Amino acid sequence: MQRALGSAWKGKSAGASSPCSLLGYLHPDTSPVLSNQPLSERVYLQLRQMLKTVPRDTRLPGELEMAGRFGVSRPVLRQALERLRAEGLIYARKGSGNFVGSPPQVVPFGPLTSIADVRSFLEFRCNLESEMVALAARNPK
Template sequence: MGLKYEPLVTESLAKQISETIRQAIVEGDLKVDERLPTEPELAARFGVSRPTIREALKRLAAQNLIRSRRGPSGGTFVNKPDSIEAQDSLINMTSLLTTMGEFDLPEIAEARRELELICVRLAAERCEPEHLERMRAEIEIQKNPDLADQDFCASDVRFHRTIVDATNNAMLCFMMSSVIEAVQPIVNLIVFRFWDRDKTVSQHERILSAIEAGNADKATEVFLEQMDDLQQRYAKAQALRDNK
């Protein structure tokens, strides 16, 4: 049975066309809500078949870059990017790559340490009362001696997510979603057996106190202390993995 080249060629053409249209959207040559040419028009302009155009449009729709509408005023239109959907996509992809071993624990620890350090400092400068209350609420949850390990890990994630939110920087919040909401929960469940809950709660209380006082230096000092402890837990978890 011989090789079938046509599907590969068609897919390549569709990919090239979708990337061309995507680039036009990214660069602003195609505006939000602008109507694209019809399938026959696109096929004629690119010199390809309509099925190839349909495949290219499917690729763009999967990236949420375009939408279709039926009726007399229908057609295919450029979508306005949705930051929430993009963030969810980033979280899901990062979670998948992490569980597949794309990133090792030292890389994760280094990335989180350096990125969240910025967030802690900004939180001390910009934190609002609502953020302080959210952090207090999580600390109270963490003090419950009957709290399950998984629930403690989830509360820890929410506490640090609130620190990120307290920066009031939309770009940082978007970027850190992959670190805090995708990677941290996975790593927490790996290292929880080495967790000193009381020490973690004490550190959270001191971080909160420093942020509330607007003392960025103290907040970062305690955060780095917590990251050093976490690094030790990472090392123990990695050693346990290596010995299996």
């Protein structure tokens, strides 16, 4: 289920129902520019905003095309893409490019407010870590 962002990225209309038609705010002139932010931060913020509207597994345009669209160098774009990869918002396939990933899942854990909470947390860690050690021992690679 791979879709390319091609026509909408180049400015052609992809239709109102297409998520690619929402990529208009990739143009550097349409987003707020804060002069005190590094270029890679600005590109990161614009891409992060854009990824909210694009379906999972959609192929992003190539680095050269995106760098031209944002008016930045490829190393600046790569810094932004690396940050998105680290957050799990995109993933790379060797030889195929970058694809939209799923947003990170946030697990709501409350703060540790009592000794019982700390004890429960430590018991959980002990159980988890002992299982991890057992699995590592069984699969020596």
